[in-house]
Amino acid sequence: AQTVTQSQPEMSVQEAETVTLSCTYDTSENNYYLFWYKQPPSRQMILVIRQEAYKQQNATENRFSVNFQKAAKSFSLKISDSQLGDTAMYFCAFMDNNAGNMLTFGGGTRLMVKP
Amino acid sequence: NAGVTQTPKFRVLKTGQSMTLLCAQDMNHEYMYWYRQDPGMGLRLIHYSVGEGTTAKGEVPDGYNVSRLKKQNFLLGLESAAPSQTSVYFCASSGQGALYSNQPQHFGDGTRLSIL
Numbered sequence: 001a002q003t004v005t006q007s008q009p010e011m012s013v014q015e016a017e018t019v020t021l022s023c024t025y026d027t028s029e030n031n032y033y034l035f036w037y038k039q040p041p042s043r044q045m046i047l048v049i050r051q052e053a054y055k056q057q058n059a060t061e062n063r064f065s066v067n068f069q070k071a072a073k074s075f076s077l078k079i080s081d082s083q084l085g086d087t088a089m090y091f092c093a094f095m096d097n098n099a100g101n102m103l104t105f106g107g108g109t110r111l112m113v114k115p
Numbered sequence: 116n117a118g119v120t121q122t123p124k125f126r127v128l129k130t131g132q133s134m135t136l137l138c139a140q141d142m143n144h145e146y147m148y149w150y151r152q153d154p155g156m157g158l159r160l161i162h163y164s165v166g167e168g169t170t171a172k173g174e175v176p177d178g179y180n181v182s183r184l185k186k187q188n189f190l191l192g193l194e195s196a197a198p199s200q201t202s203v204y205f206c207a208s209s210g211q212g213a214l215y216s217n218q219p220q221h222f223g224d225g226t227r228l229s230i231l
Contacts, residue, residue, distance in 0.1 A: 009155070035219065043203065045158075045222040091157050095219055100165050101146050101209040102173075103220060105157035 002027045002094050006106035013082045014114050020067075021077045021109045023092030032096040034068065034075045035103070039089040048090070051075065082113045117141050121206050121223035128196045128230045136191040136226055138206030146209040147189035148173075148220065149181060151202040158205060164189055196230045203227050 003026045013019035025034070036048040051059045051068050059066050063083075067076045079086055092106040122137045138147065145166050150158035160173030162181040170181045178200060180192045189208075193200060207220040 004157075006157075033219065043225045045205065045207075047218060050219070100163060101219060102148070102160065102163060103158075103207075105159070107157045108155070110155070 002029070002032075002096065002104045004092050004094050004104050004106035006092055006109050008109045009107070010110045010112070012112040012114055013079075015082055015084060017082055018078060018080045019082055019111065021079075021090055021092075021111065023075045023077070023106055025073050025075065025092070025094050025106075027073070027094065027096065029096045032094060034066075035093040035095070036064070036066070036075075036077045037091045037093060037105075038086075039091065039108075040087070045091075049077065079111075084113050084115060087111060087113045119206055119208055119221050119223040121204075121226050123226060124224065125227045126229070128193075128228065130196060130198060130230060132196050132230075133192070133194050134196065134228075135193075136204055136206075136228075138189045138191070138208075138223060139187055140189075140206075140208040140221070141187065142208060142210060142221065143186070144208035144210040144221070145186075147183065148207045148209075149179070149189065149191045150205045150207065151175065151200075152205060152225075153202050161191065161204075198230050201228060201230045 032053045034051045038046045049061045063080045065078045089108045094104045119140045148163040149161040164170045164183040167186040182190045204226045206223040209220045
């Protein structure tokens, strides 16, 4: 079974600054996918960014980018130019290629962006 | 396009009562899931289904039952509610080829369930 660990329960950052959220995972699979989800107070689960394990290039989506280190099983999220609307819970998640498309989530990091 | 709809959105139960949460999706997805989210924690898989008429246990299945009689619906039942089942419950669905799409799973808006 896979496990996903987020070691930072809470973080804060000043508006316009950069913050990095950490995630590590454990798996014996070679082909898998990693995701970062954002959950604002509305409880919606919003997909922020995805990374395919077979791709060496780190994924980027506007102000969001990842640092994927496959050998170290590390998958951190960098948020640049932080905005007040980035305040939310952030979850790292793992999905392998097996049937069912099941996601395994980390415990989350609560991010507060301060004005 | 409604996506994934959960009913009800909020409910308060007394210990020992039973209830059913309904999840409906209109995307013709094969896979459906029930998660629970406790305060300050991530989502944990309760049960899931890989097709109509099939169900399987997830990480935390005890105290819950599920049914998938129709492809579009996935029901989560609590036969005898306990305070430890106070949580926010999320339903999600996923289809073939989801790994290659923008959304690996589509989530409902959650049901907040309190058991006194």
